[in-house]
Amino acid sequence: MLTTLLTCQLMIVLDITVMNVALPRIQTDLHFSATGLSWVMSSYSLVFGGLLLLGGRAGDLFGRRTLFITGATLFTLASLAGGLAPAAGWLIAARVVQGIGGAMAGPSTLALLTTIFDEPKARMRVLALFSGMSSAGFAIGLIVGGLLTEWLSWRSVLFINVPFGLVVVALAVRYLPAAHRKPAHLDLPGAITATSGVATLVYGFISAASHGWGAATTEISLVAGIVLVAAFLIIESRTPQPLLPLRLFADRNRATAYANMFLTPMAGMSMFFFLTQFLQDVLGLSALATGFAFLPTAALMFTMIRLIPRLLPRFGPKPLAMTGAGAMVAGLLLLTRLTADSGYFPLLFVAMLLMGCGIGLAVSPLNVIIMSNVEPDDAGAAGGALQTLQQTGASLGLAALVTVFGTVSRSAGGSAQHALVSGMTTAFAAAAAIAALTFAVALTFRNSRPAT
Template identity: 85%
Template sequence: MSSTLTADTRVSATPEAPRLRSGIVLATLLTCQLMIVLDITVMNVALPRIRTDLNFSATGLSWVMNAYTLVFGGLLLLGGRAGDLFGRRNLFIAGTALFTLASLAGGLAPSATLLLIARVVQGIGAAMAGPSTLALLTTIFSEPKARMRVLALFSGMSSAGFAIGLIVGGFLTQWLSWRSVLFINVPFGLAVSLLAVRYLPRSERKPAHLDLPGAVTATAGVAALVYGFISAASHGWGNEITDISLAAGALLIAAFLVIESRVAQPLLPLRLFADRNRAAAYTNMFFGPMAGMSMFFFLTQYLQEVLGLSALATGFAFLPTALLMFTMIRLIPRLLPRFGPKPVTLVGAVSMVSGLVLLTQLTVDSGYFPLLFIAMILMGCGIGLAFSPLNVIIMSSVSPTEAGAAGGALQTLQQTGAALGLAILVTVFGTASEHAGGSAQHALVAGMTTAFAAAAAIAALTLVVALTFRNPRPTN
């Protein structure tokens, strides 16, 4: 990394070692982000063995994923603002340490209940560390070109982490045990915590009050919406619990927006959405994961239950997607200044929609080549180009005092979109599977292709939003 730490970070680096120190800071922050994102998907391929070992019910097993994503997504806004007020370095270290301890506890869990509690605590730790990670990157690497590079790396790490999680999860599950999927966080978490204590710059604490009513309504609203869609998948749309949950979620989100428009120090400053490009980037940060998460979730099942691949082979099946994402990450710092956000995100959105449309053609006899392989390539290019620039667009123009809030909002929309999208698409999948004829595999594939069609429609919205980006190229 060519940049050096700026004066406002107050790091006492010697003139001979600024590159080394900034490189360590960057590696520390990106490793934390990768660790947090991996835990969203790394458990996927381990779920069958977790169910057997801990006697989960079929419906209860989904909460191994949902307990983490719901708490993580619901508390991100609070974590972002808390970092602004109490010091981002302090919150980053505390959150990483809590996440690491919860990972150890989850790996040792003797029962389903204790595993779910550990996953909840992991979500709390991730919500503390995540927004501070992005805010620290933005304020430490303040030189425009360096900031663009590190934000592109951050975005790519976040996106590619989904695919890498499946590969890592497959390897650990097959060769060791499902518990190692959680234990792997411990050495990395300890290293990140120790390096953060040694190298991260101290940040100022700003006297202020946390917006607790906003935090409660935001967290409860997101949780109610996701629970409502999960309930619809299990019990149908006419179910009383489904209707109450969805209505309560909508009302709580509306109440949250009213609170944010009136409080002096909101969790989510609505002025962040005043800039057109930033508002469009926030919108696509919601729709993109809503559509994209379906590929990882459903194809994991397709590869194992239809094609009969092992957990390890399933993980490596996503390698083309991961490699293409990383390739796009390397290109974004060159493409974005040259062409601006509109062409880059448009190409990415078209590629993503094309990949999802191609997945609607899956059958029980499709195999991996060529259909799945081509779809993996299209999705890798699409996710990399459509969403890696969004972090740069959102974070490059916010003031340092609101970097935590802006980063919290970005990650909240990303995680909420992923959780809501998966809940909606699982509902579509379940309904289509029930009405499909033929064997169990045919019903499974019919549900998946219908879900992919719905995901393609959601992804098409990102294409529409991308058209609203301003044409002038960035000055930096």
């Protein structure tokens, strides 16, 4: 059961970054415009982020096993269709369906882990594994994407999901227990405002990255998204069976963990996005070498998988989150020292080690804190909220930092490479400021230790 659920989660997370390295070849093959190419990534993020809350609560109400199997099947079929795409529109449509499947399976994965493994020590271990798999998946996606793009073609980046997806579905049908179904009505007003609100916000962030914060589409989308989210919170406070029970935020440690689950990806995603370009456009590395350049980050994240179940009961969440945020700040500040003449060693290598350790320590305890003592009936909603905040934070952070990058690189003098690196280092400085905010939020954790 653990293998089935973690494999599905890794497959979903990989798809967020695995396409990055393949984008130049996709553009050439399917004749994407420069602006249209961003939708290969954005279409998945938009739908996945917008539907996570609905997917989490639907699993609580209609059966998590059913929703997990349906979502994994849909994701697998969409991956096959995307790999066969003859045109740009076909690929984007397949990515949308992938997002729908991911939003159905993702929250149910976390909820099933929480309810199946109900003994506290076992639950802490599997949640740490889930968190480590989710975090390391971002770096592994770049490595896998580089390997497949270099050795086969960009289409194999999508085809690789098919055998794994089929195994996940077969194992889920065979081994996952029938989940408890809660007799209730789906909160449709909450579902509509939550889904449209989060999707509109994510679209606003994507528009900010493409057209700037002052563009009409950006401003309208962000304002509409804020209004819809505010309406959603009002509805949730009044409905007897809410999509997102606000009592989840009553616990101080859980509320703090939710806040950092939003902030940490804002700072961390910039490293993957900008360093992929630096390694290829400045250092001239191939797609394969670019993927392997992120190996130190992935290795440190996987190391945290083993350490968190031992460290969290011993020290509690506060020291771990503070240490992780501090390592992220140090890694990002080191990246502000990049120049067009920088090599991989030692600066980039050390920065990647710090970021791998920092993200692993900062994020891995959060899943445990949020999900370890949640009521079984609310597990899907809690998991959906966790992943929604993570996805929205990553989208917002990337949009803000890409805007900083664009503004600085356009005004920088000198060569094209100098302008590119100037924009990146300024974006890394802004990301370091966000990581420092993560450190400040971590100070509000109660210095308690989870029971084992």
